[in-house]
Amino acid sequence: MPYLIELSASHNELTTFFGFKPPKNLKKVDFSFNKIPEMNDLFRYKGLTRLILDHNEIKEIKGLTNCSALSHLSLAHNKITKMEGFGKLPIKILCLSNNQIEEISCLENLKILQNLDLSGNKISRLKGLENHDLLEIINLEDNKVEAENKYAPPPEVVAAQDHLKNIVYSMMQPQRIFDSTLPSLDAPYPMLVLVGPQAGGKRELAHRLCRQFSTFFRYGSCHTTRLPYFGEGDRVDYNFISEEVFAEMLNMGKFILTYKYNKHNYGLTRDTVEGIAREGLASCIHMDIEGVRSLKHSYFEPRYILLVPMNKVKYEGNLRRMGLFSRSEIEFSVARVDYYIEINQDFPGYFDALINTDDLNTAYQNLCQLIREYLGLSDQLGKDMSDITDFSKEVYARRSPENEEFFWHLSSNSLFSDFLDSTDRNYVISLSARLLAEEIPAEITSMQKRREAARQALMGKVPADYTTLFQRGPVPTPISAITHLDRTSPTRMWAKSKFADGISLTPSLSFSEGSSYRESLLMSKGTTLSSLAHFPGESTFISLETPSPLKSDTYLDKETKEQLSKPSFELTDRKFKVKSPVYQPNIRSGRNVKIVLPPIPQCRK
Numbered sequence: 050m051p052y053l054i055e056l057s058a059s060h061n062e063l064t065t066f067f068g069f070k071p072p073k074n075l076k077k078v079d080f081s082f083n084k085i086p087e088m089n090d091l092f093r094y095k096g097l098t099r100l101i102l103d104h105n106e107i108k109e110i111k112g113l114t115n116c117s118a119l120s121h122l123s124l125a126h127n128k129i130t131k132m133e134g135f136g137k138l139p140i141k142i143l144c145l146s147n148n149q150i151e152e153i154s155c156l157e158n159l160k161i162l163q164n165l166d167l168s169g170n171k172i173s174r175l176k177g178l179e180n181h182d183l184l185e186i187i188n189l190e191d192n193k194v195e196a197e198n199k200y201a202p203p204p205e206v207v208a209a210q211d212h213l214k215n216i217v218y219s220m221m222q223p224q225r226i227f228d229s230t231l232p233s234l235d236a237p238y239p240m241l242v243l244v245g246p247q248a249g250g251k252r253e254l255a256h257r258l259c260r261q262f263s264t265f266f267r268y269g270s271c272h273t274t275r276l277p278y279f280g281e282g283d284r285v286d287y288n289f290i291s292e293e294v295f296a297e298m299l300n301m302g303k304f305i306l307t308y309k310y311n312k313h314n315y316g317l318t319r320d321t322v323e324g325i326a327r328e329g330l331a332s333c334i335h336m337d338i339e340g341v342r343s344l345k346h347s348y349f350e351p352r353y354i355l356l357v358p359m360n361k362v363k364y365e366g367n368l369r370r371m372g373l374f375s376r377s378e379i380e381f382s383v384a385r386v387d388y389y390i391e392i393n394q395d396f397p398g399y400f401d402a403l404i405n406t407d408d409l410n411t412a413y414q415n416l417c418q419l420i421r422e423y424l425g426l427s428d429q430l431g432k433d434m435s436d437i438t439d440f441s442k443e444v445y446a447r448r449s450p451e452n453e454e455f456f457w458h459l460s461s462n463s464l465f466s467d468f469l470d471s472t473d474r475n476y477v478i479s480l481s482a483r484l485l486a487e488e489i490p491a492e493i494t495s496m497q498k499r500r501e502a503a504r505q506a507l508m509g510k511v512p513a514d515y516t517t518l519f520q521r522g523p524v525p526t527p528i529s530a531i532t533h534l535d536r537t538s539p540t541r542m543w544a545k546s547k548f549a550d551g552i553s554l555t556p557s558l559s560f561s562e563g564s565s566y567r568e569s570l571l572m573s574k575g576t577t578l579s580s581l582a583h584f585p586g587e588s589t590f591i592s593l594e595t596p597s598p599l600k601s602d603t604y605l606d607k608e609t610k611e612q613l614s615k616p617s618f619e620l621t622d623r624k625f626k627v628k629s630p631v632y633q634p635n636i637r638s639g640r641n642v643k644i645v646l647p648p649i650p651q652c653r654k
């Protein structure tokens with residue numbers, strides 16, 4: 050049969066194969082499901098392109114070196130223990146599934162390998178698969194890896210299982226609609242997650258941040274079964290609960306994520322995040338890497354900031370001084386520093402930023418700078434601080450979370466910074482609460498209004514400030530760069546939401562869809578007078594608010610202050626009008642601006 054091209058002799062009881070003179074054109078051979086114990090030397094079968102020897106009793110791969118056209122070799126369900134004997138064959142498809150192979154080897158010369166099936170073996174490492182640029186499919190199912198996943202699962206598997214568990218438990222409950230955190234079309238619900246090793250300052254920095262940026266963030270406290278550190282307050286820092294309560298909450302599907310660290314359970318509840326979102330605020334949460342892995346499976350898309358103490362000796366000292374951890378626990382925590390750094394290096398983009406926490410104050414300043422950039426807030430504030438002395442007494446007297454940034458700047462270089470240590474924090478808060486004058490009704494109304502606007506925005510109803518916060522993609526350009534347009538324009542009037550003289554523009558302006566990010570960020574601040582210049586020849590109504598406690602963004606540069614001190618306001622029919630400036634940048638018009646008049650407080654009438 051000199052013209053025989055393809056031969057199938059499968060499902061027989063052959064104990065040997067190719068015991069005949071090879072047909073010249075034979076290319077494809079199938080001897081599967083026989084009883085062949087050994088491979089013959091196939092030096093005379095140079096034209097073979099496909100050889101199938103599945104379901105035999107072969108123990109060793111040999112005799113193939115002259116099959117210089119062989120591109121498909123299958124030896125599934127045999128008794129092979131070692132990958133060998135491939136030489137430099139042009140094999141594209143190699144199937145060695147269901148053998149007894151423990152290591153991937155001898156593949157380095159199979160340069161054009163495209164499809165490799167090693168399922169059902171005893172392989173535990175992927176080493177040996179390097180430099181196979183053309184490899185398209187690898188099947189490693191049912192190897193030792195599976196056993197490992199079951200008995201000593203790698204962290205990724207733990208996180209995936211955790212996510213699955215929490216989803217299933219929550220689905221088993223009567224369904225509630227959690228509308229506040231559902232991602233809108235424009236942007237996910239804004240969330241900031243501080244990640245880092247144990248007792249590395251995450252909680253402390255998160256609290257400071259939430260106090261300073263209190264109009265944006267609220268601290269979301271996780272639940273834990275660990276004991277409180279010295280100075281930690283229940284429900285303030287963590288919700289400290291027993292193992293039984295934790296298990297009950299888990300079964301009730303309360304958690305978005307759970308993880309275990311140092312034999313203690315931690316979890317973030319849906320109610321925590323939802324409660325913050327309902328107030329129109331972004332959540333600021335801190336957790337270990339295990340929690341992050343699980344959270345990354347959810348629909349939340351937080352920004353993750355990695356906080357790492359780079360100086361391990363100092364970090365170890367801090368842990369020792371806390372007096373809470375055993376020697377082995379300290380060693381483990383210190384080793385985790387490298388673990389975090391490795392993750393950051395090996396998975397670029399896994400964290401959005403890395404901050405060294407050797408010095409907590411410096412770390413906080415870096416964190417603030419980063420957050421300002423994310424939020425598109427001006428950096429000017431910090432620089433202007435030194436100029437502001439007149440206000441200082443009043444601000445101290447009216448200290449509140451609202452003016453924390455000012456307070457922080459004043460205190461960071463003074464003795465007062467001692468008060469900001471975590472152990473003293475509760476004392477400072479209660480002290481400042483006593484110092485703080487009661488909020489007047491107009492302030493409360495103003496706050497509620499802003500929160501409502503933010504909430505609407507979060508629900509995707511009104512594109513405003515909050516939809517642009519934490520927008521995915523590249524980190525937004527800091528506002529100082531974005532406002533370049535206004536600096537050069539004849540009507541340079543970039544102002545933050547508060548006027549120095551106590552009049553404010555509410556950020557409740559709404560804008561049409563389709564604006565560029567830069568444009569929408571600029572406009573969504575809702576506060577630049579230049580954004581009002583989009584109404585050629587029209588007047589624009591703006592709403593006025595009485596001053597709330599001093600805001601971080603109250604401080605304006607000199608030129609802006611001058612311009613703002615003589616705005617072209619007209620008071621007609623109880624409504625203020627701002628005349629359109631002459632300059633009309635090339636931005637689309639047609640915005641709808643609401644009139645809102647909050648009550649004028651008694652003292653200011």
Ligand SMILES: Nc1ncnc2c1ncn2[C@@H]1O[C@H](COP(=O)(O)OP(=O)(O)OP(=O)(O)O)[C@@H](O)[C@H]1O
Binds near residue numbers: 246247336406472
């Ligand atoms: N670099 C540092 N210098 C001085 N003290 C520090 C530093 N980092 C953390 N601390 C202190 O260590 C204590 C624990 O910090 P914190 O509670 O913020 O850590 P954490 O990262 O939130 O820990 P955990 O994840 O275990 O809750 C705090 O009292 C904090 O002030």
